Amino acid sequence: MTRLRCEISMSLDGFVAGPNPTLEEPLGVGGNLLHEWAFAAASWRESHGLEGGERNADSEVIEESLRTTGAVVMGRRMFSGGEGPWEPDPRAEGWWGDNPPFHVPVFVLTHHARQTLVMEGDTSFHFVTDGIEAALEQAKAAAGNQDVLLSGGASVVQQYLKAGLLDELQIHVAPVLLGDGTSLFDRLEIDPLGLEVTRVIASPSVTHLRFRVPARTT
């Protein structure tokens, strides 16, 4: 059965982006420090059309994610950094150039309808305006018997968590305190929710904590 998996890099103090994100520095001040482990990994570089990188445990975690992901869901801000109508959005085709690193259909949550955007390398961006459940349904249909990857940002992760739609959560804990920024979980204001640890992989650059999220009745 197709599952919804969230995988995201977080600082030890809980941020998925630093403060003051801009078009030049979309991850905010220090935000790149969350992803250094990925930038150094061969599998990440390969998916981004880059050469080199290390074939280590971190690279395997990314490789596994790419191999098991049949579709991606993300928020509008993660896609372009913008908000509101698309016309004035300088990153209306996303951050990633002509050949984005996803190589599967990507479903972008937005309030502003637009045509599907077909990119090189089997990535297509589908814009979903009727909410998180509709986006998940479309992504599941597109994923076949692979998983749907929820890649962020924080607000979208919170929405899927609160709706009880998330099956698995893998947090890549980066060894850094950002001090401020976008908090992944913020204050969810849910009842305490126990998770099941299903795997921990540690390297000097990052700790990958994987959890099963139990079904909830809310």
Added chain:
Amino acid sequence: MTRLRCEISMSLDGFVAGPNPTLEEPLGVGGNLLHEWAFAAASWRESHGLEGGERNADSEVIEESLRTTGAVVMGRRMFSGGEGPWEPDPRAEGWWGDNPPFHVPVFVLTHHARQTLVMEGDTSFHFVTDGIEAALEQAKAAAGNQDVLLSGGASVVQQYLKAGLLDELQIHVAPVLLGDGTSLFDRLEIDPLGLEVTRVIASPSVTHLRFRVPARTT
């Protein structure tokens, strides 16, 4: 050289206590879920004068901490849950009864001076009114060639971190989302601070992430 080590249990969403702490439920709603791994460990039970428990990796982490700790620093709220003058504080002798689980000198940060409290089992509570540096200095002197353990709460940890006085940080990440409560790091509003991962120990109940905190010039 005597180091200052912080060891604290934190939920995946960054809380060291749940919301609405009371005298009856000092860890707030769901806060006990942060410490279940410890309650089940033989070494924790032993230090609390209880029998039973498991001799597992988690128990060894606690055993190591007890063995290497020569003095403890904590905040007033962690000591008694109260604030202000001592007279009306119903937990003015601490939470732990006649034989507290520390078995070394404990330095309690407070704005309200009082005499040292000598308990059974080699625990003594020393009340320090002249700030975090003075408390650390006194604790270091008492610790001999062992470490000083900074055991919380969040506000005190933040103060030592911001002052650049912390040498080591061990976070016991409990597999639970509390949804609200006392945030360990909150928004420190420091420049991004890279940490060095020195050890990761994982069990089904908790992941122990240990970091060296680099020296800072602030």
